[in-house]
Amino acid sequence: MIVVTGATGNVGRPLMELLGDKAVGVSRPQVDLARPVTLEPVLEGAEALFLLFAGELLGPDTDIAAVLDVVKAAGVRRVVLLSSQGAGTRPGMIPHSRLASFEEAVRQSSLEWTILQPSGFFTNVYAWAGRGVAAAPFADVALPFVDPADIAAVAAVALQGGHEGQTYVLTGPEAMTPRQRAEALSLPFVQQSVEEARAQMRQFMPPPVVDGTLTVLGSPTPEEQQVSGHVEQVTGRPATRFADWAARNAHAF
Ligand SMILES: NC(=O)c1ccc[n+]([C@@H]2O[C@H](COP(=O)([O-])OP(=O)(O)OC[C@H]3O[C@@H](n4cnc5c(N)ncnc54)[C@H](OP(=O)(O)O)[C@@H]3O)[C@@H](O)[C@H]2O)c1
Numbered sequence: 100m101i102v103v104t105g106a107t108g109n110v111g112r113p114l115m116e117l118l119g120d121k122a123v124g125v126s127r128p129q130v131d132l133a134r135p136v137t138l139e140p141v142l143e144g145a146e147a148l149f150l151l152f153a154g155e156l157l158g159p160d161t162d163i164a165a166v167l168d169v170v171k172a173a174g175v176r177r178v179v180l181l182s183s184q185g186a187g188t189r190p191g192m193i194p195h196s197r198l199a200s201f202e203e204a205v206r207q208s209s210l211e212w213t214i215l216q217p218s219g220f221f222t223n224v225y226a227w228a229g230r231g232v233a234a235a236p237f238a239d240v241a242l243p244f245v246d247p248a249d250i251a252a253v254a255a256v257a258l259q260g261g262h263e264g265q266t267y268v269l270t271g272p273e274a275m276t277p278r279q280r281a282e283a284l285s286l287p288f289v290q291q292s293v294e295e296a297r298a299q300m301r302q303f304m305p306p307p308v309v310d311g312t313l314t315v316l317g318s319p320t321p322e323e324q325q326v327s328g329h330v331e332q333v334t335g336r337p338a339t340r341f342a343d344w345a346a347r348n349a350h351a352f
Pocket of ligand 1: 104105106107108109110111126127128130131132133151152153154155156181182183184217218219220223
């Protein structure tokens, strides 16, 4: 049996659909990773765990060692950690440094591990839904965002074994700018100032996460702008194009 944390999230939902009755999905209040003991009952008899730390869990209080102790004590063999590309490209910068330290803890554990380092998610554009306009900073900075369903597809394969000790960088098939994403959704584009974007993002993200995200969006490294082939390598099919995702999800905008 496979246990999926973050089962209500952007990656967890499609992952649960792919795994079907092979998996049990958990989220709060049943399992709160800020209180690792809450994982104990759901891990009974589990072989593999999909693990993610989102939102406030990227703060300094999360005890990954305690989480991994519970996982090992339950006899779980395999863990697939959802991290972020920033953990590899910016390991010294908050919040990427938090994910880098979680990655290190997983690599040093006695578990079979696979680490997923995705670029920004296509679903981040839901911030534009219902507004009739796409407002973003850094209008012409291109990044190869990825479909969370592709991350889920890679996770579904890795959770079933054969990918131990691998770190996969997961991107979409092409780098696109915010202006081009707006065009694909047939939305008029409005350039936001960095301050406007920061204020908007702070409504649903902790401040260090906002600042770390804005740095990547505005000043990506060459590595962060590159397309990776890992989605296709693991799943056997190409990564989803934003245009195709947009066509399927246009109704939400
Ligand atoms: N969004 C991006 O562009 C992006 C890019 C790269 C990497 N990532 C990484 O991907 C992961 C998911 O990102 P997201 O922001 O898109 O999240 P998300 O899909 O909105 O999902 C967050 C999930 O985490 C669960 N969760 C939150 N706090 C929890 C807690 N204390 N205990 C247990 N579960 C908890 C939520 O469940 P409930 O609220 O239902 O409890 C929800 O299912 C994060 O680790 C993020 O760093 C995101």
